[in-house]
Amino acid sequence: MILVFASSKGGVGKSTTCAACGAALALENSRVLILDLDQNRTLHRWSRKFSIPGLTVEAPAPDDFPTVLKSRLTSGDYDHVLIDLAGVREMTMFKAISRADLVIIPAQASEPDIREALVIAGDVRDLEETAGRKIPYRLLLTKMFPLRNRVSDFAYSELARKGLPMFKTVLVERTAYREMFLNGEPPTQHDTGKGAGVEIAALLDEIEEIVYPDAAPADRHPLQAAE
Numbered sequence: 001m002i003l004v005f006a007s008s009k010g011g012v013g014k015s016t017t018c019a020a021c022g023a024a025l026a027l028e029n030s031r032v033l034i035l036d037l038d039q040n041r042t043l044h045r046w047s048r049k050f051s052i053p054g055l056t057v058e059a060p061a062p063d064d065f066p067t068v069l070k071s072r073l074t075s076g077d078y079d080h081v082l083i084d085l086a087g088v089r090e091m092t093m094f095k096a097i098s099r100a101d102l103v104i105i106p107a108q109a110s111e112p113d114i115r116e117a118l119v120i121a122g123d124v125r126d127l128e129e130t131a132g133r134k135i136p137y138r139l140l141l142t143k144m145f146p147l148r149n150r151v152s153d154f155a156y157s158e159l160a161r162k163g164l165p166m167f168k169t170v171l172v173e174r175t176a177y178r179e180m181f182l183n184g185e186p187p188t189q190h191d192t193g194k195g196a197g198v199e200i201a202a203l204l205d206e207i208e209e210i211v212y213p214d215a216a217p218a219d220r221h222p223l224q225a226a227e
């Protein structure tokens with residue numbers, strides 16, 4: 001499958017979520033390519049710190065991205081391609097979204113983040129018309145406080161009011177996610193049965209249900225939706 005992590009803001013958790021999902025899929029024996037299209041190259045730098053069999057990170061120049069994506073898909077070397085974007089609405093983002101099986105829009109539970117997420121959701125709907133196909137998208141709440149509070153209540157009621165589709169899974173503010181860029185270890189490598197590991201596994205279950213709606217879990221063939 002092709003997953004695109006998009007937002008018009010930096011710091012919302014795109015790279016963290018992309019890396020955690022990519023690592024978790026690779027640790028389940030999928031062959032995963034992460035395309036880091038952010039000029040900051042957060043994930044490209046991260047990739048020098050880990051060694052996870054089956055996980056590759058490439059950082060092509062944004063102009064080369066469509067050609068690189070096409071050649072990696074036709075190579076048959078990868079089961080999944082995850083695309084991490086810069087936090088700006090520009091052409092590279094639109095090109096990536098138009099190729100996505102699912103667009104994941106991370107946002108913190110705050111009014112400005114939710115407003116920005118709505119803008120990206122609007123972009124996805126515009127691109128659906130150009131692409132002539134449905135492009136599923138979901139908002140993902142990140143860096144959540146574990147306990148309900150006024151801000152998270154506001155976020156949920158706003159999201160319900162606007163009808164923005166969202167993941168049931170939320171990512172809680174956890175040290176394991178922050179440590180990833182320091183020591184290279186994906187949050188799911190040791191934490192499989194708890195915390196970040198449980199969250200990322202639940203998120204991947206939801207993602208697979210959206211991308212492969214008709215398949216039983218065992219029959220969810222990689223890149224099936226992209227063929």
Ligand SMILES: Nc1ncnc2c1ncn2[C@@H]1O[C@H](COP(=O)(O)OP(=O)(O)O)[C@@H](O)[C@H]1O
Pocket residue numbers: 009010011012013014015016017042087142143144171172173174175177178179181
């Ligand atoms: N769930 C989380 N818990 C704790 N820290 C997080 C979480 N998600 C992201 N972060 C931290 O927030 C900062 C921004 O995250 P990042 O993934 O780089 O955002 P983006 O790619 O959207 O700019 C980083 O320092 C990262 O470690």
Ligand SMILES: [Mg+2]
Pocket residue numbers: 011014015016038042085086
């Ligand atoms: Mg980033």
